[in-house]
Structures are given as structure tokens and as C-alpha cells.
Amino acid sequence: MEEKQQRYNPAEIEPRWQQRWDADPNLYAAEPAGSGKPKYYVLEMLPYPSGKLHMGHVRNYSIGDALARFMWMRGYNVLHPMGWDSFGLPAENAALKNNTPPREWTLSNIAEMRKQMKRMGLSYDWQREVTTCLPDYYKWNQWFFLRMFEKDLAYKKSSKLNWCPQCATVLANEQVIDGRCWRHEDQIVELREMDQWFFRITRYADQLLEGLDSMPGWPEKVRTMQRNWIGRSDGTLVDFAVEDLDCPITVFTTRVDTIFGATSVQVAPEHAAAKAFAAEDAELAKKIEELLAQQQAARETGDIGNIEKHGYPTGRFAINPYNGERVPIWIANYILADYGTGAIMSVPAHDERDFEFATKYDLPIRRVLAPNVDVAEQPELPYTAEDDAVLIDSGEFTGEAALEAQQKMAKHAETHGFGKATITWRLKDWGVSRQRYWGTPIPVVYCEKDGIVAVPDDQLPVLLPDNIEITQQGGSPLGKVAEFVNTTCPKCGGPARRETDTMDTFVDSSWYFYRYTDAKNEGAPFDSATTNYWFPIDQYIGGVEHAILHLIYSRYWTKVMRDLGLIDNDEPATRLFTQGMVIKNGAKMSKSKGNVVSPDDMIAQYGADATRMYALFAAPPDRDLEWQEEGVAGISRFLSRVYRLTTKYAPGIATIEDNGANQALTPAGLKLLRKLHQTIAKISQNFSGRWTFNTCIAAVMELVNAIVDAEPAMDSGEVSTATQKEVFTALVLLLAPFAPFLSAELWEVLGHSGVVFRHAWPEADEELAKEDELEIPVQINGKLANVVKVPAGSSEDAIKETALADEKVAARIAGKTVVKIIYVPNKLLNIVVK
Template sequence: MEKYNPSVIEKKWQEIWDKLNLNKAVDFDEKPKYYCLEMFPYPSGKIHMGHVRNYTIGDVIARFKRYTGYNVLHPIGFDAFGLPAENAAINAKIHPAKWTYANMDYMLSQLQKLGFSYDKDRIIATCDPKYYKWEQKIFIEMFKRGMAYRKESEVNFCPHCQTVLANEQVEDGKCWRCDSEVVKKTIFSWYFKITDYADELLEDIKLLEQGWPSRVLSQQINWIGKSEGAFIKFKFEKSDEYLEVFTTRPDTLFGVTFVSISPKHPKVKEIVKDKNILDYVEKMIVDLDIKKDYDKEKDGIYSGINLVNPANGEIVPLYIANFVLMEYGTGVVMGVPAHDQRDFEFATKFNIPKKIVIYREDLSKDVTTWKSSFVDSGFLVNSGEFNGLQNELAKEKIVEHLASKNLARKAYQYKLRDWNVSRQRYWGAPIPIIYCPNCGVVTESIENLPVELPENVEITGFGGSPLAKVESFVNTTCPICGAKAKRETDTFDTFVESSWYFLRYCSPDYDKDIFDKQKVKYWMDVDQYIGGIEHAVMHLLYARYFTKVLRDLGYVESSEPFKRLLTQGMVIKDGAKMSKSKGNVVDPDDIVNTYGADTARLFILFAAPVDKDLEWSDEGIEGSFRFLNRLYRLIANYAFKVKDAPLQGTLTPRIKELLYEINSCVQKVTNDIENYHFNTAIAKLMEFVNFLYSFNPEEDELGYFKEALEKLTIMASPFVPHLACELWEMLGHSEIVFSQSWPKVELEYATKDTVKIAITINGKLRDTVETTKDADQKEVEKLALNSEKVKKHLEGKEIKKYVYVKNKILNIIV
């Protein structure tokens, strides 16, 4: 008998699958549709084990759904723009496009070798002008609807390299390339008004509660960060001008003993005249930009200016503090040290008084003895007419009171900020904007799209955007008046491409618009999306936002893109995530070349539940390989014997037992796959193989044994598709295994005909016996009395009577 040879088997079947185009999705098919999608990869050069896990999970789901009667869309593509391609251009002197396309070709060959059932006719690359042409159109429509705008913003800037740096390129406040101190620079950038959708993004989370992990939804809720509170005016001590704070705790207003303002607040330079203070503020800003570590060391300085607490008229100092963020609220916060821990620590450091305004009986009335702030519920004290009120009730009453004096207004605030989509990079989709001396800021005309990247460009990493130096790209004409004009040289953040790619898969070759609306209507929503939880608040939020934007632009009917989300765990080795720096990377190519793709797939699914981290194990890989060898030998041993064996003869107890084991396996594996418990499904298949080895069929049992082998092969095929195809062919079938239907549970054989009866003597368990279901009492008594264990306990005793509960217990009274 030939040995299991995965390299030969897998190459053979990959060629057959490719020739048959087995995985082609059919638009508008009569079958119910099922859209299964894994997050597409960045073409970094090679896929890693995290990719293998992600894509194997999706592949099993897609294959199972095809078996169960669905028209499955299971596509793949590449998130192909990004900074690594520019780094390659600098370091290896290779054009980003050449580097990217070479990587895509290699990764596609890896994906094919792993046996993933992707529709080869729907591969997309976001760096293809045929793709980003339509992204540019989306931007133009958003711009015309007021959904996109331009404003000044701060960026990381290296004075030596004369270029903007991504956050990832700033290491301990220094440029990753030249080690110069990084500074903040204000430049114009393009933004999407995602904040207009903040409430809907929050509200629609309820639509996802049944299909998305709760921790992803929690992260999105926290990222959007909606807070109910009030804007409150603190007037300057010596003028009617004021600073406005946003607070979620108006119930603590009487406890304000200072106010803090962000060092970056424009008012600081306007109201502070002392040069020493301003110098200190500049130092604070530099430290903030470099460290971005607000929580560890709270710093500040008294501004020399006082404000008036609108609740009680008390004078409070204004501090300039490093923990106040310009990005949230108004950039000014009220300090209540007795009831906010951050304020407590700041007040302690700067000897600012603390005042109790919310009290509970178990608290000390001497605030100087407190080791931390009191932030729980209680009743108001030292709060004038509001004394004695429960603090939650007091919130609204205090705001109403101040609103009547035009000193407060109820409001909501969000942590979410509009999305800066400008990148001063070459390898990205050009933003289709033109600056005309006559018409101002205008969009490129639709008929001139795509605005393509120029090929002849020098990428050095120095001196700003590479596109700005390409005169043939920069210099253009205004599409409105025809005057000489300049192009925008920023490119889109790569998260823009990944915010709508799942829609383009529905009609990847459509050249008349962004996508074919009817095909999108047929395929969307994505039924199952699979990817890492690290994308919870960036990609997944942006994809939800883009879907709502495209709905409002009239392109889609859906409000949410993904019905169900599965976030797989990481692949770790030696207790840490695989990474080159840790030296614990396992190359998928090495595993496939040594053990075969099916072994890699089997191990990656068997080693852990899909949502848990998976600890890599060389022993586990070898164990998976041994099982596949065992499976191969089982069918190879019997393939010829069972080839023409008919189902015949009476259903003997042995055949009934075989039918029970078949149906038990079908039931368990089906349920486990449907619930994504792939590890326990595989464990059941292993048990079934063990049973079949022990069965040793007689001649007249071979027909039923063949049925067992066939159903085993079908159930194994989503996990190990190459081997399953080979085994199916060995069993005498000319058609491919994936043309079959998934086995159904035959209920009449799903339960055993035999039961185990407990035998007790005077209520104490002495043995169990197995007999036919519904056996009469006399038959059970006979079995019990023949038991050696029962005989031992009956020696020298007189049986008084038997008490029998059918199918459960026989109690012998002695």
C-alpha cells in the first residue's frame, strides 16, 4: 500500500480545482446566498501563521455552507497601499508597485497551496487604478454633500528629513530614521465627518448584539465615547468674558476649587502675558508631543488668572495642565479634587484645597484624611439650596438652575473625532482635489478619473511628499474654468480602501460605477466576517461608517456591512505572539513543505477554540500528521473491499451499532461546525476513526462500512480538502467529493437500541449491565445474577424481592 504523500496529493487536487473553477460564486443564483469573508491581507511578502488561522476558519465555513445548499461568495484580495512599500523603495531601490505586485503573486501562490476555496475571478488589489478610481468618486460625492472638508491640523514632523511622520515612525519622540527630535507642525489635511454619524453608529450597535463579540461592541462604544453632561460658563474674575467647560458631573460643581486649561488652548497665549509662564507652557507642549503619557506625571502651572464659580460665586485659580486634552470637550475642565481622582492628585501636588460636596455616612468629614477621592453616589452637602439631594437627581436641577441664568446648557459630547484621511505619502490613492486660482478648491471631474499615481517618482524619505516634486502630476488645469491649477499631493489613509472593499467584491470588474448596485443588493450584507480584535475601533468602525455614507449617497440599502463577526485568537509560541524580533516565527511554507497543507489546517483548527489564543506546538503538528496518515491507511485498507459492496442483510446488533456511531458523528460534527467549535468536531472525527479501526467488518457488513467511510470523508473534507478528495476517489467515485450533499442525521439510528442498567443491592451500586432497550424485568434479573460482581455481594444472603425501573435500575433487596 502506498504511503500518504501530501505533496503529491495536494498538488494534484489544487490543479483539478483550478481547472474546474469549483469556487466560483454565481450572481443571482436560485440558492440562498452566503457571503463569507476574512479580512484581506497587506502584501508584506509572505503570509504568517495568523493569516493561516484566519483564512482556514473562513475556508471551513465557506466549504460547509456550499455543502449545505448555499451559493457562497468567498473572495480574497489585497490591502495593497501603505508605508512598507515606500520603505522598500528607499531601502531596496525598488518601485513600490513592483514590490507590491511581486508580493501579491507570491502570497497568492501560498494561499493556493493551503487549499483555500477562494473565487479566483474576484481578486482585487486596492492599489489598482481600476479600484481606487471609484474610491475617488466616493470622495467627490462626499465632498459635494459636505461630508468631507479641509482644515489645519497638527502632524509629526522631522526637521532634518523635512517630512511628515506617521505615529508608528516616532520612537521615544525621535525620528525612526535619523534620530532627530520630532516636532509638531500644523498643516492642512482632509477630513471625513464621521462625527455626523456618531449617534447612529452607537444606536445601531443593538443590531449587532446577536452576531458580534460583546467586547468589540464595548470598544466601539468607548471609542465613540458619548457623554451626557453640560457646558458651564466660568467667567473671568475681572471681566465678563468666560471659559466654557464640559462636565458629566454638574452635581459636583459646588466642589470646584480650580479650573484647568490645555496648554494647546488658543486662549492661553491670549490671556497669559507672563513670559516665564508661557515658556513653561511651551516646554509642556513639547513634552506632551513627545511622551503622550498623560497619566503618569501630572504637571501644570498657575496662570495668574482667576475665574468665578457660577454655582457659588467663589474665586477659583486657573491652571494650565498637561492632562487636559484639546481634542475632548472644550479644552477646559473644572477641578473637583474631592470627587475626581485625577483632580485629587493634581490638587495634592499643587496644594489646592479640596472641598466635600457629596457625602456618605461612612466617610470622614475631614477631607485632609482622605487617601483618594470619593466618586460613588451620595447626598449633596456644602451645595447651597441643593443640600440633601441625591447626587444623580441634583445633576439636572443644578443645570436647570444655571441655565435660567444663561450660565449652563445641557449637551452631549463625544470622544470620536472627524477622520483625518490625508497622508503625505506616495504609495496611496491620490485625493482628487484641484486648487484653482479662480474657482478655489474643486474636485476633479468624474470623467477624468482615476487620478493615477505617476510612475516616475523619486522616493527618498526626505523633503516632504514625493508627489509634490513631480511637476507633471502637480500641474494641471481646472476642470471648471480651464485655468492653470495645482493638484492635491496628499494621498488617502489606507483605511479608506479597506472601508468599502467588501462591496467591490460583489462586482469586481464593473466599470460603469463604484459597483453594480443589483449585485451588491443580492450579496450584501456579509454573512460572516472574520478577523482580529485589534481592528475593533479602526477598520470595523470605519467600515460601518462607510456603509452608512454609501447608503445616504444612494448606493446601498444596508446600514450595517457585517451580520456576524468572529474575532479569532492569536497564534503564539513560547508564550508570546509570533514575531521576528522574538525569534519565535514559524514559517507556513516550512510546515506545508514538510507535513502538507492539510496537516497545517487540521492542527490550526484542532489546537484551540477559534476565539482563543493558540499555542504553537511542534508535537501538535506531528500528531495531526499522524492522524491524517491513520485516516489515509483506514480507507486505503478498505477501499477495494468496499468498492462494490451493497447494503444488504438484516440489521444485526453490530450493524445497528455502526449506524449509531455514523449518526452520532454526523450529529456532533454538524452541530460543532455550525457553532464554530471546530476543535471538538475534529475530536469527534478522530473518535470515529478509532471506532472504525476496531469494527473489523465482516463480508456482509461491508456495504454499511462503505457508508461510514464515505460520510467520514465528506465530514473531514472542509478541514482537510485535499486528502478528502483523494480518499473519495479511492472509494471509487469519479465525481469530486465537493459535489456531494452534507450527510443528514437519520433519527432512527441516532440513539442506541441498548441501555445500561444500574444494578444495586439494598440501594448500593454493585455493577451495570447492558441490555436491549425496554427489556423486561426477568431478562435484567438474569443478567444481574450472572454478574460476578453481583454474585460476590449476594453470597450467603437471601433475596427478598426485586425493584425494577425500566431502562434505568434494578435494586435487589436482600
């Protein structure tokens, strides 16, 4: 009977506890703003409801869940919600494949994934659940669109856009990776001229860039990726007049100080000047087509940055406005029409790319920069120095330092009307139109009399029709639904046509975490006072692959809402954590690679606690995790040991009321308590610092080993029941963030009442938590000889004496002369010998 009681059976324990937790809808509910507790908003990025969770999800959610439970135990008012990023192309693809309406497919997947999350025991406040494909959410997408339309932040224009044939829709620049679709790694993105709705994200480019400096809680790699994507360049616009052409060629340069060294002007094959020249020269038109084809081929391979440079002279000349010199105009395949002005001035002496091109085509190379110190020989070309350079052979600017010359020469251009200092950005406006069905309808109509007319707020939401025919070709499927398209103009009452494009699904995920704070509000996207209490998010958790797409859009949306007076914060999250991927057979887990491990299978065999704990234990959370099922089995055996030990001593523990206060400690009891409080201190520090949950779990394992070692002393009464109660009570609390099911079970087994993860986190006794022993690496001439153990607080002389007496060290220095001994306190000891 005793053996049966001590057998750990997660298949029986975990569903029973989940049923009890489900019966209390307020168990994980955040308290109102006036609770008096400090707030803590912890959030994992919401998933796309594809139908099944994978171990990558499990790892992400286990990190957030452990943190949420820890903060509850530390006395915080915790907000920990979950929702569904549920619009998007996969639902349409499933509709095409399975003849299932996207709404039906999506909602059934949500139900399945919610069930999986609950079986994992995740601590979400389901009363705040958000589903972005439902009208009570996307109504507010439309409301925001209208506010942005009013502020000239939403506009429509014709532009060359990225088109994915497989998605059958336009993509934003951020959704093109190395020339390919972000969803289809094998699909080359085409350029098409189309009408498109844009959000004016460039209006906030400077704020998005400057804000990165005030975000120390975000990983530097993410901030660097965003800096590079925003791509600020300070420089000068310069107009080169063109002989026999009314319009000048405008170039943007960050090095106007080198303009006296310009020996050609180069333009993209699609530049207006190139088209004008081609209209008068059939041979040139043919060469331009060749260069354009080379450029397109490079785009298709995703290697436009490394294109083999080719060019062709037009026979035309431009005039350098600084010195009046005629410079030849070339068409070049590496100049892009949609980057900068589509034209450059070529200064081969002081630019590596220009030097390569000039050398290839035997163009002049003229030096106009030199070091500002005397040197025997001029530096090898191309010489690109800026900080330590002065201008030579540069007219009135000769002798100026390069940096100062840039400012003076930009001012000179503006004074004389042929240029000005300016700032350019790599960041382009966000294209949000999608020619697909399953997304938020754009709330405008087209009227022959009044043009583009916004749908009034009281007519929102513009509902997405159900059960329509899904197609991939011929424009948006909504265009074929007459009852949706045909409407009346809100302004004049005449006939009008609805917009049939839908919004990019990154609109949904740009503000969802604000809706969580007031998810049932029917009159506004959220109540500002409530949202201002919770924001910014204290800890946001998700993959680094969202550094550009989701994170930069959500930062933009935050700033727009701030300027609309809806919120007070400038950034959405104080801290961001990017977890590593789950790897199996050398590749990231994915359905396409056929290496997905189902958490359902793991839970069925080992339990949710073991599955979650393995995801946290197998590697530091910011590193990739190589999946090994044997590791889950090992965690399961560890939890079985915890269960056996706790249930063995629980009957005696449950009969006493005190927690060991003023107890008379034996050496065995003191040793066990010392290990306990060292473990508490270590885990508490890790939760507050680096989040090395793997070492936290390892520390709990060491504590359990210490308990096993103390079993004879506990059985004999040498370790008192009061000490046992203190140790096992703290052990269960330490496990609560990582293994909530087992912790809840053992909390009751030990005779405690209430919810385990609402109990206060154990506090470490500073005296007991002090290390009683130090491990000091001993080196001989810088090479490790051994690690010696010394009592904590030992003097330097005592440590040196212990090291020299160590057998391995003594053998290594035998017959040698000790020159000196270098001791780095508590770190290492190096013996220098000869």
C-alpha cells in the same frame, strides 16, 4: 503493489487535484441571486501582500475555508472571495531598500501569495479578486471621496496632528498606540501643526455607538473596545467668565451637580487663556513651558494617563456662574488642549484626580454631596456617588437628588446664557491625508481663482504616476513630479495644482467587501441590487487587533453608503469572529521576532491538508495556538491512516450501489454506525454553534479509531459492505471541510462521482446518534472521586446504585455515614458523608 497503493503521498495527490480545480474557474464561483438557494457570504480579512504567507494567515484562512465548504455542502449559495490590501508604506520602504518600484514589488508579491493560497487548496472565487492599488479599484476611492466632499463629509483644515518620523507621514488618532506609531513600536509620535484632509466620522458617532447594541453576533470584547473608543459623555458646557479677559473659559463636566464645590479652574498649557496670561507675565510663560515639556515627555513614554500631576497658579480668577464666587485659575500639565475643551473645573471633594491635585497644592476641598439617607458620619472623601447622593450647600439646588439636579442645573445654565447640556465624544474626525506616494491620489486641485475644486467624475481616476523617485523627507514624493502637480482647473480652465497627499490605506479596506459582489463593474463601485442580495456579510473573520482601525472605519463607510442610497444595510457584517494568534517560543509569529514558520516548508514536508488541519486542531479557533511542528506530523500520520483504511476497503465498496438501506445489522455493524452518526451530529452542531473545530477533528479521529477497532469484523464480513460504504462515504464527507485534497481523492477512490464538497452534508440519524452511555462524575463531599459509566436513560436510582458500587467510590466512603445523595440529571452525583 497493495502497500504502494495504500501509501499516502500528499506531494503527489495535492498538486494533481489543484491542477484539476484550477481548470474549472467556476468551481468556487457563487451563483446568481436567482438561484433559489439561501445565500451565505463568508469572508476572511484581506491581507497586505508582503510577499509570503505565515502560519497566522494559514489559521485565519483555514477557518473561513472550512466554513465555506461546509455551507456549500449544506446547500447554500456561498460567496467566498479574496483580494489584496495593496497600497501602503511597506511597498515604499521596499522601494527605498531594494530600488524596486512599489507597483512592481507589490504585484510580484501578490503573484507569489496567490500561488501559495492555491497550493493550500483555499476555496476562493478568483474571478472576483480585488487589488486595491490598481486604477479599476482606487478610481472608486476617489469617487467616494467626491461624494463625501459634496456632503461636507470630507473637508480640509489646519490642526495639530500625529506625525511619525519613521513613516514620514501623518497618522490618524486610531493609528497611535500608547503614544507610539502603530507600525513602529519604538517610535514616539510627534505633534505637528499641518493642513490635513478629514472624513467627518463624528457626524455618525451616535449611530456607531447605538449600532453596537444591535450586533449580538460580534464579540463583546470588540464592541466594548469600540464603545470605549467612541467614548460618549453626557454633560454640560459651562462658561466661567475671566477677570480682565474678554473670552470666558468653557469647561465640560459630566457632574454639573458638583459645581458649587469647584475651588479652582485648570487649563491646559496650550489653552488660549494660558497664552493670553503668558503674554503679560514672563515668569508664568516660563512655568507654562515647563508644564508643556512635562506633558510632552509623558506623551513620548505613552503614559500620559498616569502623568505625575503638576500645576502653577496664574494669579488670575474666574467667576463661577452659579454662585458668583471667584475661583483661582491654574495651569496643569495633565489637562490636554485637544481633549474636551482643554479646561476643567476642579471639585476635589468629589473627584479622585481633583482630590489628588488639591491635596498636593493645599487647595480648598468643599463637600457638596452627601448620601440621601441618614448616616452617622459623612463618607470619606473623595465621595463620587451619583445614584444615591443629594446636593448640600448648593444654593437653590440644595436637597436635590444628584441625577435630577444635573438636568435642572444644565437647563438653568442655558436659561441664563452661560452654558447648556451637551454630548461630547472621544472619537475624532478621521484624518485621511498621507504625505506618501503609494496610495490613492486625492481628487482635488487648487486654483488661485476658484480655491479647492473637485476633479469631475469623467476625469477619474486621477492616476498615480509610475516609476517616480521615492523619498522619505520633504513632503509627499508626488510634489516633486511636475507633470502630476501641474494641471488645469476643471472650473475655470486656468492653471491649477493637484493635491499631492494620498489617502490613508484604511480607505481601501473600508469598503472592499462590497466591491467583491460586483468586482468587474466599470460604471459604478458596484450594482446596488447585487450587493443588497449579498449583504450584510454572514460571517467575517479576522484578528481582534483590527477592532478599532479597520472595523470602526468600515462601519462608518457602510453608513455613508447607505445614506448615499447605494445599499440597504446598516452594518457590514452580521457575525464577526476574531481568531487567536499563532505563538512560537512565547511570542506572536512575526518577521521582526525571527520566529516565523513558513507554510511552504510545512506543505513540502507534510502536505497542505495536514498543515491546515493542525492549525484548526491544535487549539480552539478563538484561542492562541502554540506552534509545534510535531503536531503537524501527528496530523499527517492520522491522514495516512484514513488513506490506508479507505483504500483497503474501497474495492469492495465501489462495487455496490446501495448505501446500506434496509441492511441487516449485526451488533458490530450497529456499533460502528452508532459511532458514525454520533460523530455527524457532533460536528454538525459545532459548525452551527461554537466553531470548536479542534473537537470536530477529535471526533473524526475517534470515529477512525472505531473503524480500526472494527477492522476484524469488516474483514470477516460481520460488518457488511453496505455498512462499510455508509461509514467511509460519510467519513470522507466529514473530512471535506478540513482536508479537501485527501477528501477529493478518496471520494473518487470510493467510486463516487462529482465534486465531494458539492455533495450534501451527511445527516445524523437521531436514534443512532443518541448517546448509548453516559459518563457521570461522582463527588464525595464536593470532591471528585471517580467518573462512572451508565447506560443512557438509566433511572436516578440505578445511577445511584452504580455509583455506590464503584470500587473507588466504595473505598472512599467505607466506614462513613452517607447523609444524602444529590443527583443533577446527566451532570453529576454528589455523595454527602460524615
